[in-house]
Amino acid sequence: MKKKIYLILVLLVASPLSAKVETLDRIAIIVGDGVVLESQVTSMLETIKQRYADQGAALPPAEVMLEQVQERLIIEELQLQMGVQAGVRVGDGELNQAFEEIANNNNLSLEAFIESLEEQGASYEDLRTQVRKEMIIQRVQRGRVGRQVNITEQELEGFLATEGSVKELSPELFVRQILVVTEKQAKEILLKIESGEDFAALAKEFSTNTNAKSGGEMGWRNLADFPSLFAEALKHQKKGFISEPLKSSAGFYILKLEDKRGNLVRFEEQWHVRHILMMPTKIRDEQFTKSELEEVRVRAESGEDFALLAKEFSEDPGSASRGGDLDWLSLGKTAKAFENMMVSSPVEEISPVFESEFGFHFLQVLGKRTEDLTEEVIKDRAYGIIFARKYDEELENSLRTTRAEAFVEFKELD
Secondary structure (H helix, E strand, O other): OOOOOEEEEEEEEEEOOOOEEEEEEEEEEEEEOEEEEHHHHHHHHHHHHHHHHHHOOOOOHHHHHHHHHHHHHHHHHHHHHHHHHHOOOOOOOHHHHHHEEEEHHOOOHHHHHHHHHHHOOOOOHHHHHHHHHHHHHHHHHHHHHHHHHOOOOHHHHHHHHHHHHHHHHHHHEEEEEEEEHHHHHHHHHHHHHHHOOOOHHHHHHHOOOOHHHOOOOEEEEEEHHOOHHHHHHHHHOOOOOOOOOEEEOOEEEEEEEEEEOOOOOEEEEEEEEEEEOOOOOOOHHHHHHHHHHHHHHHHHOOOOOHHHHHHHHHOOOOOOOHOOOEEEEEOHHHHHHOOOHHOOOOOOEEOOOOOEEEEEEEEEEEEEEEEEEEHHHHHHHHHHHHHHHHHHHHHHHHHHHHHHOOEEEOOOOO
């Protein structure tokens, strides 16, 4: 049974005539199994008033401000109670790391940050308590709401197709064009391009467009600023893309996507690698393992099929069945020793035997490329935008439901 308690902390002072009671704090609101204290309401009100004063803005009506503060504290208390029920904890080590990040973001050491707080009259311990609460609430929200958010591939594609997202997310593209009268001419030029002839030189020689002298340059443009015929052809394409002949009223266009720029543009160096791995065991020490692998390497260098040797000898469970093929790798995806050997190895040459944390290897780089990852980055950003919108909607609905179902009692205070 819940007791209606008005005083949470009292100080009793002994007196020959009577006992004096001094109120230190009072319960303002009973929320489920917890409470919101009068001091919490007062403190948040003072903080809000100070922010309005700093901004030189007029305060909203006192009753409106009080109601908003009360509701915010009720929701906060309900979520903290959920955290307790779910066993959510934020340890001191994790909290310390969060404060290190806060201090770094302010270009201060943690010690200097604490000194700065104290100079401003703020309490470091009070701030730690508040940050711990916020971290718990964030975890409660992610656990309660995050799993409710579902984004389909159709939603993602639909969002990416909107004019606003195209303008906001698409990089600037540097495109060249060739315009000719007939489709036959266009196909002949495509054959020249495929055989290695320079696109710009072909534009100067064959294009009937006014920008032929500049090699067909169209300048830097956002995808939304291209004619729809061009935009549709260039959408989702990687750097180096050459279009098929595009029919228009002026003739047939061939486009080349020569470069990209913008915050979401990302190019990544990649290596196509295969390897053979042998690992020391209790009955096969490091020296014996290395010498055995050296013999396999000699066989590979002498012309034996690398893939067959990998299937027979490699102890890498992920690649042995594929002839040692690791597919295309970028930096940071492998052990450092492996990466160093991969980067320094000429294409097609078989590397020396080397050691990594996994054992002894030798590898062969089959190819190198610069991969355009811009479309993947854009897709990730779009997913994040949609997720944030849906998350906010789900969170608002969840908090509204939680608030409606909770037991809340306001106390009359003098």
